[in-house]
Amino acid sequence: xxxxxxxxxxxxxxxxxxxxxxxxxxxxxxxxxxxxxxxxxxxxxxxxxxxxxxxxxxxxxxxxxxxxxxxxxxxxxxxxxxxxxxxxxxxxxxxxx
Amino acid sequence: xxxxxxxxxxxxxxxxxxxxxxxxxxxxxxxxxxxxxxxxxxxxxxxxxxxxxxxxxxxxxxxxxxxxxxxxxxxxxxxxxxxxxxxxxxxxxxxxxxxxxxxxxxxxxxxxxxxxxxxxxxxxxxxxxxxxxxxxxxxxxxxxxxxxxxxxxxxxxxxxxxxxxxxxxxxxxxxxxxxxxxxxxxxxxxxxx
Numbered sequence: 001x002x003x004x005x006x007x008x009x010x011x012x013x014x015x016x017x018x019x020x021x022x023x024x025x026x027x028x029x030x031x032x033x034x035x036x037x038x039x040x041x042x043x044x045x046x047x048x049x050x051x052x053x054x055x056x057x058x059x060x061x062x063x064x065x066x067x068x069x070x071x072x073x074x075x076x077x078x079x080x081x082x083x084x085x086x087x088x089x090x091x092x093x094x095x096x097x
Numbered sequence: 098x099x100x101x102x103x104x105x106x107x108x109x110x111x112x113x114x115x116x117x118x119x120x121x122x123x124x125x126x127x128x129x130x131x132x133x134x135x136x137x138x139x140x141x142x143x144x145x146x147x148x149x150x151x152x153x154x155x156x157x158x159x160x161x162x163x164x165x166x167x168x169x170x171x172x173x174x175x176x177x178x179x180x181x182x183x184x185x186x187x188x189x190x191x192x193x194x195x196x197x198x199x200x201x202x203x204x205x206x207x208x209x210x211x212x213x214x215x216x217x218x219x220x221x222x223x224x225x226x227x228x229x230x231x232x233x234x235x236x237x238x239x240x241x242x243x244x245x246x247x248x249x250x251x252x253x254x255x256x257x258x259x260x261x262x263x264x265x266x267x268x269x270x271x272x273x274x275x276x277x278x279x280x281x282x283x284x285x286x287x288x289x290x
Contacts, residue, residue: 057143061135068131072124079120083109090108 104260119268123275126239130279133232137286140224149223151213158209159288162202166240166277169198173270180263185256188266192251195273199244206237232283236276243273 016024033040101107102114110117141147176191210230213219220230246269249255256262 053145054143057139057141060142061139064138065131065135068127068135072127072131075124079110082111086111087109 104258104264113264115264115268116271119271123272126275126279130232130235130282133228133235134282134286137228137232140228144224146223148225151218151222151226153225153229153288154209154213156288158205159284162205163280163284165198165202165205166280169195169202170270170274170277172198173266173273177263177266177270180256180259180266189251192247192266196244196247196251199240199247202240203237203244206233210234229287232287236280236283239276239279243269243276246272 100114104113106113107117112120172191172195176188176195179185179191180188210233213226213230218226220227246265250262250265250269255265
């Protein structure tokens with residue numbers, strides 16, 4: 001399968017240029033908003049509605065998700081550092097020989 | 098074709114390939130269970146009626162499950178230790194014990210969920226029931242997956258290449274300890290008021 005260029009080169013003519021596609025997407029979004037405005041209305045939580053149990057729950061959940069993601073990413077970063085150190089020490093041993 | 102570092106650790110990582118794969122798998126599993134625990138925190142913190150009349154089932158099955166998971170982890174540790182000491186027979190006995198304990202864990206979980214269904218409590222009853230069924234069910238499925246690997250390690254010719262068997266046993270043990278840790282987080286979240 002041929003790869004398709006995503007920029008405005010002549011090869012991309014089959015699906016139009018990037019600005020053209022962006023304009024089409026924007027037009028589609030506008031039509032969608034006009035036809036079904038309720039579906040694009042922000043929920044009270046996203047809109048920043050004062051407070052309440054839902055907001056409290058969402059705040060707590062965000063903290064938990066940040067904690068889990070942070071822990072996993074920290075492990076991956078620590079592992080990358082470990083690999084780099086081992087590579088460096090192995091290269092040092094090679095030089096000494 | 099020989100796969101490099103299949104048995105010996107790769108110099109740059111200090112791990113054999115399969116262990117690295119298992120650790121990455123566990124990282125993704127951490128995200129999966131982490132996402133579910135996030136849902137739990139959100140649902141519980143925001144609920145005006147958390148259990149909806151469908152309170153936690155009795156603590157006895159949960160305590161039994163905790164003991165079973167901890168004991169099966171211990172059996173795997175002992176099995177690895179016996180294999181390192183050159184006692185494959187005792188190692189197999191420990192693996193059989195871990196298998197039996199895992200089976201008992203799944204049986205207790207199925208019994209618990211079945212008892213809830215018999216009472217008319219199903220995932221749609223309340224947010225508590227929903228997250229309870231998902232978390233306990235998913236955890237039991239993971240234990241079942243681990244038991245498939247455990248069963249493969251118990252086949253007669255599994256330890257023909259001792260180094261590879263040792264690594265595979267270690268990889269399974271790492272996964273199993275992870276499941277035990279997940280249960281130790283799940284248990285108080287779901288069963289304590």
